[in-house]
Structures are given as C-alpha cells and as structure tokens.
Amino acid sequence: MKRSDFRQALKIRWKIISSCTMFGLKESLAYSLNNWGNLLSMVVYMTTYLIFLDILFGRVTTIAGYGYAEMLFFTLIIQVNYYLLFVITQHNTEILNASINTGELDLWLVKPVPALWFVSFRKINLGELLFSAFPATIPLLVILAGKWSSLQMPFWGVVAGVLCIILGQVITHCFVFMLSMTAFFTGEGKYARNMGVEISTFGDTIPFEGYPKFMKYIGLTVVPFMIQTALAVSFFLGKSTNYDVLIYVFGLTVFFLWLKTVTWKFALRHYSSASS
Amino acid sequence: MRFATYTKTAALGFLQVANYRTEVWFQVFSKLLVFSGIILLWSVIGTGNSGQTYSQLIAYFLVANGVREFVDALYGKFGSVMIDDIKGGKISAYLLQPTHTVIFMYFKYLGTRGVAMFFAVLYIIMGIILAPPTTILAGFLFLLIVGSGSVICFAQSTMVGSCAFWMTEAKGIKNVVNHVSKVFSGALIPLTFFPIAYQTPAMFSPFASYAYLPATLLQTKTIDTFLLLQVGASVGWALMLLYISRLIWRKGVRQYEAIGL
Numbered sequence: 001m002k003r004s005d006f007r008q009a010l011k012i013r014w015k016i017i018s019s020c021t022m023f024g025l026k027e028s029l030a031y032s033l034n035n036w037g038n039l040l041s042m043v044v045y046m047t048t049y050l051i052f053l054d055i056l057f058g059r060v061t062t063i064a065g066y067g068y069a070e071m072l073f074f075t076l077i078i079q080v081n082y083y084l085l086f087v088i089t090q091h092n093t094e095i096l097n098a099s100i101n102t103g104e105l106d107l108w109l110v111k112p113v114p115a116l117w118f119v120s121f122r123k124i125n126l127g128e129l130l131f132s133a134f135p136a137t138i139p140l141l142v143i144l145a146g147k148w149s150s151l152q153m154p155f156w157g158v159v160a161g162v163l164c165i166i167l168g169q170v171i172t173h174c175f176v177f178m179l180s181m182t183a184f185f186t187g188e189g190k191y192a193r194n195m196g197v198e199i200s201t202f203g204d205t206i207p208f209e210g211y212p213k214f215m216k217y218i219g220l221t222v223v224p225f226m227i228q229t230a231l232a233v234s235f236f237l238g239k240s241t242n243y244d245v246l247i248y249v250f251g252l253t254v255f256f257l258w259l260k261t262v263t264w265k266f267a268l269r270h271y272s273s274a275s276s
Numbered sequence: 277m278r279f280a281t282y283t284k285t286a287a288l289g290f291l292q293v294a295n296y297r298t299e300v301w302f303q304v305f306s307k308l309l310v311f312s313g314i315i316l317l318w319s320v321i322g323t324g325n326s327g328q329t330y331s332q333l334i335a336y337f338l339v340a341n342g343v344r345e346f347v348d349a350l351y352g353k354f355g356s357v358m359i360d361d362i363k364g365g366k367i368s369a370y371l372l373q374p375t376h377t378v379i380f381m382y383f384k385y386l387g388t389r390g391v392a393m394f395f396a397v398l399y400i401i402m403g404i405i406l407a408p409p410t411t412i413l414a415g416f417l418f419l420l421i422v423g424s425g426s427v428i429c430f431a432q433s434t435m436v437g438s439c440a441f442w443m444t445e446a447k448g449i450k451n452v453v454n455h456v457s458k459v460f461s462g463a464l465i466p467l468t469f470f471p472i473a474y475q476t477p478a479m480f481s482p483f484a485s486y487a488y489l490p491a492t493l494l495q496t497k498t499i500d501t502f503l504l505l506q507v508g509a510s511v512g513w514a515l516m517l518l519y520i521s522r523l524i525w526r527k528g529v530r531q532y533e534a535i536g537l
Binding site: 038041042049063189191192195210211 | 300302306316444449450451452458469470471
C-alpha cells in the first residue's frame with residue numbers, strides 16, 4: 001500500500017468514527033429527561049453495589065485476599081471497563097445484529113466505506129459516558145480517595161494495568177463482535193451477543209487470585225474474559241508482577257484483531273442478504 | 277374477548293423465539309454462566325458467617341434466582357418492551373384491537389420468555405431437591421408468593437413502561453428500579469446478611485417477593501407470625517401496585533398522541 005493510500009484509509013476511518021460519535025452525542029442529548037434517568041440509574045447502581053460490598057465486608061475481612069479498599073478499586077476498574085464495553089461494543093453489536101436481521105446491512109455494504117470499521121464504531125454514545133457514567137462513578141472515587149493511602153501501587157504495575165485495560169477492551173470487542181456475527185448464519189444473534197457480553201464480564205465477578213487455576217487458563221486464552229479487569233487490577237495492586245504476560249496479551253490482541261477480520265470476510269461470504 | 281386470544285398470542289411469541297434454535301442454546305448457556313458467577317463469588321466468600329451449609333446456600337440462590345427469573349424480575353424486560361412499543365408507535369395498533377392492551381402486550385411478551393421460564397423452573401426444582409420444604413404449608417405459601425411476585429413485577433413493569441408516555445425514552449428509569457430490586461430482592465445477597473436496621477424494611481418491601489421470601493419459605497423449618505406477616509405484605513403490595521399501575525396506564529393512554537389517530 002502506498003503512503004498516500006494509507007493516509008487516505010486512516011482519514012476515512014477517522015471521519016467515520018468522529019461523525020458517528022457526534023451523531024451519537026446529538027441523539028443521546030435529544031432525550032434529556034432519559035439522560036437524567038440514566039444518571040440516576042447509574043448512581044443507584046453504584047450505591048447499591050457499595051451497600052453490597054459494605055454488607056459483605058461486615059461479614060468477612062477479605063475476598064480472595066483483597067481488603068475493602070482493594071475491592072473498591074476493583075469495583076472502579078469494573079465500572080470503567082463496563083462503561084467502555086457498553087458504549088463501544090454493546091451498542092454496535094446490537095445494531096449489527098438488527099441490521100443483519102432486517103437486511104439493512106445491504107445498504108452499508110454497497111457504500112464506498114470500510115464496512116467492518118463502520119459497523120464496529122457506528123454508534124459511540126459519548127453522551128452516556130460523559131453525562132451518566134462518569135458522574136455516577138464520583139461517589140466511588142470520593143470513598144476511594146479516603147482509602148487511597150492503603151493501596152500499594154507500583155509504577156510499573158500501573159503501566160501494566162492500563163495496558164491490560166486497553167488491550168483487554170480490544171480483545172473483548174473482537175470476541176463479542178465475532179459471536180454477534182452468528183447472525184450472518186442463523187439470522188438472529190441477540191442471545192449470542194448477550195452470551196458474549198456475559199462471558200466478557202465474567203472476569204468481573206471476583207479478583208484474579210480467587211479464580212481456580214483452570215479458569216485462569218481459559219480466561220487468558222480461548223475465552224479472554226480476565227484481562228481487562230481481573231488481571232489489570234492484579235497488576236495495578238502489585239499482586240501480579242510477571243510483566244512478561246503483557247507480551248503474550250499484546251500477541252493475543254493482534255490475534256483477535258486478525259481473527260475478527262477473517263471471521264467478518266467469512267461471514268460476508270455466507271450472508272444471504274435481503275436483496276439476494 | 278376470549279382468553280384463547282391471549283394464549284395464542286403467547287404461543288406465537290414462543291414460536292418466534294424457538295425458531296432460532298442456536299439462539300435458544302446461547303440463552304441457556306448465558307443463564308448458566310450468570311448463575312455460576314454467583315456460585316463462584318460465594319465459594320470465595322465462604323459460608324462461615326451465614327449459619328448455613330454450602331448446599332443450603334446454593335439451594336437458596338437456585339430458588340431465589342429461579343423465582344426472580346420466573347416472575348421476570350431479573351431484567352424487568354416487559355417494561356423495556358412497553359417503552360419500545362410506545363416510543364415506536366406500535367402501541368397505536370394494539371389500542372385499536374378489541375383486546376385489553378396491557379394484557380395483550382404481556383402475553384405477547386410472555387411467549388418470548390418460554391426458554392427463560394423453563395430454565396427458571398429447573399433452577400427451582402434443583403433448589404428444592406437440595407433443600408426440600410419441611411411443611412406442606414410452606415409449599416403452598418411459596419406458590420402464593422410466586423403468584424404475588426409475578427403480579428408485583430407485572431405492575432412494576434407497567435408503571436415503568438407507562439413513563440414512556442411522558443418521557444418517550446424511559447429505560448433509565450427502568451434501570452433504576454432494576455438495580456434497587458437486584459440488591460433488595462435478596463437475589464445477590466440474602467436479606468439476613470443486611471444490618472439489622474435495614475433487614476425488616478427490606479423484608480417487607482415488594483422486592484422481597486422476587487427472591488428472598490420464596491427462597492426462605494422453602495428453607496424455613498417453622499412458619500412463624502413474622503413470616504406470615506411478610507406473606508401478607510407481599511399480597512397487599514401486589515393488589516396495591518396492580519391498582520396504581522392501572523391508574524398510571526390509563527392516565528398515560530389519555531395523553532398519548534399517535535400519528536394518524
């Protein structure tokens with residue numbers, strides 16, 4: 001590929017992502033009353049989760065070796081990952097499924113845009129992230145701020161944790177996206193996508209150290225549900241210090257990105273469009 | 277209007293979902309995954325402080341989550357369906373039909389829940405096998421509570437769904453109710469784990485009928501006055517919320533403006 005072609009391809013992709021994000025923002029602002037509802041919903045969720053943690057820690061001192069402050073931090077990373085998954089992956093896979101089911105995808109396949117990129121980032125609901133998710137996390141941050149000193153966070157652990165979140169999100173996106181593509185073969189992929197989301201958030205159940213060995217193996221290989229939250233927090237808090245794992249995680253990310261592209265091409269070849 | 281209309285609508289809804297067989301399996305696997313998450317969490321927390329054995333705790337969660345799924349309190353999706361139908365204008369067609377609109381919508385939705393309900397019953401049966409009820413009265417009261425829980429959830433979803441008449445998009449409100457219900461139903465954590473000050477209000481809240489109360493009824497050794505009071509409160513909540521939901525729905529319909537009407 002020539003350098004000018006590469007630049008052009010990047011430009012188109014940037015234009016798609018920025019336009020779709022702006023459109024998503026305008027769309028979410030249209031229902032202002034519901035935005036307040038969403039904000040309230042997330043604040044209530046956060047509050048109820050904190051009550052849940054309080055009740056648990058009224059009975060036990062640690063969960064899988066994590067104290068109260070560490071569990072609060074674990075909750076924070078769960079929230080960050082959930083919002084990212086919700087805004088980037090969940091919305092778009094939901095729309096992809098509906099597009100395949102109704103045949104609307106045909107329209108997009110004939111347009112001169114990179115189709116895979118477009119369906120991956122068609123709707124990024126920035127409004128929900130800025131006006132609901134972020135403010136709802138504030139109570140958690142306030143409580144956590146008072147307990148920050150009890151958290152041990154080595155510098156390289158923080159770097160590794162951030163990388164795990166980013167790479168884990170990419171892997172999760174590819175994983176959920178590929179499961180959603182079953183709609184190409186079966187006509188409906190709603191529950192396949194839901195299952196993908198459930199699997200992806202399975203690593204949010206308990207800290208990394210609490211999982212049995214076989215689950216850690218599964219969660220870091222074929223069904224990568226442990227990277228973005230469980231492993232990331234383990235690195236953040238200095239409980240895992242084997243940074244070589246990051247090289248493996250990077251390789252896994254590249255593999256999943258490749259797999260997503262291959263699956264997309266394969267699925268398109270088997271797509272019985274509405275007009276065919 | 278003959279009742280058969282509603283049952284046929286439910287059957288049609290079930291067929292729509294059952295047509296996609298792979299989807300049914302994905303749904304089944306998702307449900308197993310969610311439940312295994314709860315078991316995993318409790319296997320790490322341990323049962324040392326709960327006064328229950330591990331099998332009793334699993335039986336509790338099987339019944340609690342089974343009932344919660346059975347009465348549709350897990351996600352309260354009927355509320356979402358109602359919101360979408362109002363937002364998308366589909367409701368105009370339903371209003372013109374010679375049926376009771378809310379009941380028609382409910383049965384239409386109920387059919388699509390066939391697989392989930394089947395799985396919920398399996399959960400409950402497994403829970404009963406692990407910790408069978410000690411008296412016939414407990415079994416009878418359990419069925420009564422499942423009934424009142426269904427009515428409460430139906431009323432809750434109708435009220436939440438009716439918000440769409442005023443707000444157009446009301447899923448945020450639906451989620452608020454769901455989050456509160458998740459913790460205060462006792463599906464995530466038994467209400468007996470709560471601090472004493474919050475235990476009694478939580479036990480007498482309508483949400484307790486979704487999980488805690490039915491699971492407790494099956495596990496209790498004696499039916500005391502306190503438990504009977506909770507059952508009475510649940511039935512009371514069911515009747516009251518059903519009446520309120522009807523009022524809200526009627527008010528919403530009166531101010532609904534449909535295109536072409």
